[in-house]
Amino acid sequence: MKLFASLGFDGTSTKAIAKEAGVSEGLIFKHFKNKEGLLEAIINYGMEKASVYFSEVILISEPKKRIKKAISLPFTIDPNDNQFWKLMYALKWQRAEYQPSPFVLFRASLVDAFEQLGYDNPEVEATLIEVIIDGVATQILLKNIDAGTLLETILNKHSLN
Amino acid sequence: MKLFASLGFDGTSTKAIAKEAGVSEGLIFKHFKNKEGLLEAIINYGMEKASVYFSEVILISEPKKRIKKAISLPFTIDPNDNQFWKLMYALKWQRAEYQPSPFVLFRASLVDAFEQLGYDNPEVEATLIEVIIDGVATQILLKNIDAGTLLETILNKHSLN
């Protein structure tokens, strides 16, 4: 995960992975069939963890609280999961097809929340929340910004305080 | 640019580039010394075009108008430049070191604008604008969203209408 995240999938050799993991190169292929299989295993592992966070948002019934929770997601990334999310965002730009289902449900729950609140255009409002989440994640993962007051500022603009 | 943007730098072979461009593989190396040199040439070409857009923001003296213009930037991406920006964002995630100087000046001009307007925390406000630009660019480049009412919605939240 560490190597794929920093060097990219194609930029990482199975030799380097074997060395970093302290195993022989052959073992990787015995376990995962091929390099692609290793990537899939990593993604599956990470998506399972990610789904937990998405559920926490979706299960909130009070619409304002749900939106608030959604925005706060990127601010609460476990530093241990940093590598995984970097990899996910890098893949996003490299493999257009890749669009995991948890994200689709997540968006739907945002649209629903804005509908409940009677907003003019729930779809656009949901997109804006996605925009903010993507943008914040980019800044946090890539520039280690001080996120302290940023969350507060965002919630203010969106009257969610 | 097209191949690098969709397949990534390492994922694109010089053979594929030569075929796509309708020239021999050797010619690429005569022109650009090596694969890395080709990437640099592409980036330089694109950054020159990008600098024009940044200048248009920086040169606006009225702070509110400057911020407004900044936010509108990703909405006005020339479809012809789509490939280039996809490549830039993909590189962002793949090469941490890479941080072109035009972006630094751009940020400074945002902080300055918020200072002029007497905001409590100009740095955070500037970061939020960057967050939005990154997020919007991601959505536009990757998901071809209908950006129509999104810009208006953002300007509203930030009292820039």
Place this chain on the structure above:
DNA sequence: GTCTATACCAGGATAGAC
């Protein structure tokens, strides 16, 4: 389950002719 050795191919890059 794990390692060593090795096959095989594709990648970047060069030389030299036209």
Place this chain on the structure above:
DNA sequence: GTCTATCCTGGTATAGAC
């Protein structure tokens, strides 16, 4: 300026022993 032919390294993947 451009093409063809070719080199060589390093990458993925397999075979077989332990």
